[in-house]
Amino acid sequence: MATDMRVKICGLRDAAAIDAAVQAGAAYIGFVFFEKSPRHISVADAAKLAAGVPAGVAKVALVVNPDDALLDRILDTVPLDMIQLHGSEAPARVAEIKARYGLPVMKAVGVAGPDDLVLIDSYAAVADQILVDTKPPKDAKLPGGNGARFDWTLIAGRRWPVPWMLAGGLDPVNVAEAVAVTGAQQLDLSSAVESAPGVKDPKLIAAFMAAVRDI
Numbered sequence: 001m002a003t004d005m006r007v008k009i010c011g012l013r014d015a016a017a018i019d020a021a022v023q024a025g026a027a028y029i030g031f032v033f034f035e036k037s038p039r040h041i042s043v044a045d046a047a048k049l050a051a052g053v054p055a056g057v058a059k060v061a062l063v064v065n066p067d068d069a070l071l072d073r074i075l076d077t078v079p080l081d082m083i084q085l086h087g088s089e090a091p092a093r094v095a096e097i098k099a100r101y102g103l104p105v106m107k108a109v110g111v112a113g114p115d116d117l118v119l120i121d122s123y124a125a126v127a128d129q130i131l132v133d134t135k136p137p138k139d140a141k142l143p144g145g146n147g148a149r150f151d152w153t154l155i156a157g158r159r160w161p162v163p164w165m166l167a168g169g170l171d172p173v174n175v176a177e178a179v180a181v182t183g184a185q186q187l188d189l190s191s192a193v194e195s196a197p198g199v200k201d202p203k204l205i206a207a208f209m210a211a212v213r214d215i
């Protein structure tokens with residue numbers, strides 16, 4: 001793997017895709033708990049799949065503006081290592097979730113222009129990690145996972161006091177440029193390793209990870 005690149009494959013829903021991600025060296029796998037998404041997974045299915053993930057691969061719960069009841073239901077049943085907040089959770093709510101569940105919390109921040117970068121600073125004060133992602137267009141059906149990239153030069157040379165991941169439209173062709181421009185050491189992706197919305201393709205996962213190794 002290039003340098004110490006850590007990759008998160010998000011929206012996994014079956015054992016074959018998880019095996020492909022793990023075999024290819026993914027550091028994180030993500031389960032999407034958001035019913036409007038084609039990547040949504042039930043708590044019961046996530047629990048079964050999570051049980052087969054080897055130690056050392058972090059299992060991440062992606063949630064959108066979750067209330068405590070949803071988080072309780074997920075975390076009481078699924079052995080998870082991190083919570084990814086992908087809605088409009090305020091910094092105080094991020095801190096509250098981190099304190100209540102005792103798990104590392106990653107906050108996604110959508111970027112479309114320079115003004116959005118200010119938000120990263122406020123979340124970096126309370127979250128364990130930041131996911132720097134493309135801001136979804138106003139007409140997008142989903143708050144993330146839309147396969148769209150943002151202008152990476154907006155964050156060229158920017159560093160934050162907590163670890164961060166780059167996300168948004170990454171694929172085997174553009175990943176080397178994305179890393180060169182942003183200096184990212186962690187990457188997160190979903191759409192480019194799917195054969196159809198919500199259907200991960202083990203071959204595409206392997207191809208992306210090979211492209212990262214070649215950087």
Ligand SMILES: O=C(O)c1ccccc1NCC(=O)[C@H](O)[C@H](O)COP(=O)(O)O
Pocket residue numbers: 010011032034037038039040062064086133142143144145146147148167168169170188189190191192
């Ligand atoms: O993937 C979803 O369906 C989803 C639903 C609700 C909130 C966030 C969601 N996905 C977020 C992500 O998977 C990440 O941001 C991903 O790395 C970027 O996705 P993509 O641009 O498709 O590679």
